[in-house]
Amino acid sequence: MxxxxxxxxxxxxxxxxxxxxxxxxxxxxxxxxxxxxxxxxxxxxxxxxxxxxxxxxxxxxxxxxxxxxxxxxxGEEAPVAQIDARILSPQRWALTVTWPDGATRKMMLAGDDFQVDAIVLKWKLPAMLAGLPPLYRLDRISGRYDDASQETTSPRTVIDFSQAGADDLFDLKKQMPRWFPEVDTVFGSAAFLPLVDGGRYSVSLMRTGALVARPDDATAQRMGQPFGG
Known part of the structure; x- marks a missing residue:
């Protein structure tokens, strides 16, 4: 429905x-x-x-x-990225990130999961109900280990997507909050999912400002098997 x-x-x-x-x-x-x-x-x-x-x-x-x-x-969502994963060796992955405009970027990632982080600017309720969507800037994609203790000993991978400058809107909000009266808050949002060989994932942003990551049907079936297999 x-x-x-x-x-x-x-x-x-x-x-x-x-x-x-x-x-x-x-x-x-x-x-x-x-x-x-x-x-x-x-x-x-x-x-x-x-x-x-x-x-x-x-x-x-x-x-x-x-x-x-x-x-x-x-309840509506805006697409942020599509991620395709290919295993190279245990806990080593090759990712292809595709943006909504068709641009792509390839990267290597270490870990059991991928995690996408974004900085989100959320408007106050009147502007939000009027249909003004939240703004976001993709901040990074990183690898994540299922075993928390492994995070401190194993190689970590972080791919930085931040291109903030002196006139970045999110930084201006922090420096001059009075100039942005309709801005409710600026916050970080993240989503992660287990990586599987041949996996395909979609990442989208909800109107609430929350990032959501979902596997496609074939990937969801593979996620029921041991990860990395």
Whole structure:
């Protein structure tokens, strides 16, 4: 079931209802003005009361519509990278990273898992509900060992993707926070998965700013076997 489609339907209906209620409010406003000109104060007061009711109802329906729209957006994901893995020797891997624009980069990695780290800039709730997506910068891809003690003794691999400069947006947020009033926070997000020979993984960014890594179906089946085999 596609929950984005399920949420989109009531959102559209609520927007239409909000428009209808606003039209009714406009009718009450025009009627109230007409009665005021005719010095029918009781009738004018009645239409004014209905005007307030319709405006409150429109605000309520519009608020629900925006909330549903926001939740639909929060569930959407933007592709970050595709990773293809090939084993060279136990705990040694050749990775090919493909970006959404088709560019690729090959690298060697040591460990049992790959880990992708990104720096994410998240907007405040009004801007986020309006549809403004979080910004991200891929920071690094590193190898990760299943045995924590092995992390201190075995070779570690870190591929740096950071290209921050003096005018980097994330650094400017830290240096001049007042210049970015709609920025909620800047934080790190990471995702990792076990490496298997011939594995293919997709990495995406959710509207919440969380990185998500997923294997394809064939890779998920191989992950049920001993890693590295």
């Amino acid at each position: 596609n929950w984005n489609e399920v949420l989109r339907l009531p959102t559209t209906l609520l927007v239409i209802l909000t428009g209808v209620v606003l039209l009714l409010a406009l009718v009450q406003l025009l009627a109230a003005r007409q009665h005021v000109r005719q010095r029918r104060h009781i009738a004018a007061a009645g239409h004014s009361l209905l005007l307030v009711v319709f405006l409150l109802l429109a605000a309520f329906l519009g608020g629900i519509a925006m909330s549903l729209r926001g939740y639909r957006f929060l």
